[in-house]
Amino acid sequence: MMRAVGYRTAGGPGVLEDLELPAPAPGPRDLLVRVAAVSVNPVDVKVRAGGDPGAEPRVLGFDAAGIVEAVGAEVTLFAPGDEVYYAGTIDRPGTNQQLHLVDERIAGRKPVSLSFAEAAALPLTTITAWETLFDRFRLDADSTGTLLVVGAAGGVGSMVVQLARALTKIRVVGTASRTDSRQWALDLGAHEVIGHDEEPADVDWIFSPFTAGQIERYARILRPGGAITAIDEPPGLDLLPLKTKSITFHWELMFTRPLLQTPDMVVQHELLNRVSELIDAGRVRHTMTANLGPIDATNLRKAHELVEDGHMTGKVVLGGF
Template identity: 35%
Template structure:
């Protein structure tokens, strides 16, 4: 064994360890070993980074997609992008945060994720968490809120200001998902008339609760339904479900000089030229581009800081609807199953409180954490009320192989 390797192995032995959940191969989510638990080296922050003790994390469709594309067999990979946590250490160049600060953020796609006791993140990507949201409620929000912001600001070129879009209309395709749920709220703050698609009765009820002015059933002809509402054309369209499948609808429904934004890959080529006669524009929105290309990182932190104010003022509300208890392979796998099954309304969160209570060297739980949460608790249905995640009953697991519903 080379001398450097020996020294590295000795040094590695003395590095602090932490619990993490991840994958070493790509298999069905229904398999018991779809996720595994490991003790790994605790990361250390560089000069511009903060070390965060993760208090809770949520699962997004992009997490499921990343796992399905995993190809490094045998290499332990940790997923998880959404975080609420407490700063455990700061790099020497960090001045915005101090140890003990409660922060929230969406991490980088190609770095070790948040399904671990600790994570490092560039300080400029984080913001202090909304004071009025507890850990579970706050963990649901970073990625989807930034995406909704990007749709409105970078896709539709609207400022995030009260009534900035008054008199304009927006069609949100898939209003009940994580992005749709917060986009509806932000669009209403801007004064937009919101038309949102939803299929199931519970999805339609949820979309109305989020503030949609009109709900249309995607099972039936959308063009006719929207026209019957008095909107044969709309100013803006946000496609959060299927760019290819809804392309013809969008071309027909967008108003001249209107703007379309989509977060969903095309499955077949689409003809952008069809928008030319209307002088309508089309934009791709992918909030993870900032972290992937290391550009505009501070904008991401600023967005979260601004949105925290709206959460604290009660203008925006958390979209969490389900919580699992404990950073375990079971909890992570189950949350991924829920999201992969396309039946989840709002957001699914994993609460790390049981791990923190069980740890010997970590910070104690403070206000905002569910101090009664235990590893043995099954998943709970959640309803956010005044910033607190209230349990409304026990929840069943969803089947990864169930038909897609929105």
């Protein structure tokens, strides 16, 4: 048996409870990871509030860092004892448990310069940011132009800013509303930080975590042929204002590759390893801003409340059982 935190009915943070569950056994491509730290993302809050767990308790959690305890018969990328970090997938049990299974193709080598808690802040937001910049916008080392990062001090925004600065030549403009969040975005490398309602001119790309009611505004500030990548899903989204300028609209869901078992799943392993190298070289930094202590129901409730409040700078992390 192992300790875990889960919920039996959808609701507020109070539905989270401590559990004892059977330890899982790895499938052919799985790593069995002893979880050392996790972080909480908006997707945790969204699923907990509205996702029926069914007949059995559901364990949430996507980000994790830990040590490989055992491997499946077909694993080639890792061995027992390796330190890893990863974001898991939404169709398997979550990381808020002592022992967790993850497909080796979506796990990366933990940065050696970071603690487990610091590393656990990174995977989901790193994958989302990387796929936004390099899969959706198709940027590269020689790209120039202007990127607007809405919510630049948030979890994903923090990584979009850093990866854009580290791996491209583009100008990065972030949005933030508070003095501390503005400074955070500047410290991460944004060339400029403006208010959420300000409209910079001649923008080539927009990263949008808050898209509802913004399409007409985005159409005004984007250049012809520009592009938007959104990570939210506002109902009734009308994209017609983008047509006149031939603006491209992308969705980004970092769970797409593991959910659909795409042939290129291993790209997530590769990009996590690349970012691990950037971190150990001092070119990218972790985004942990709060560590609430051990992984238990009490601390996870506090973490969910912080994320649900919507004003987090960086990421909230929990470490150890």
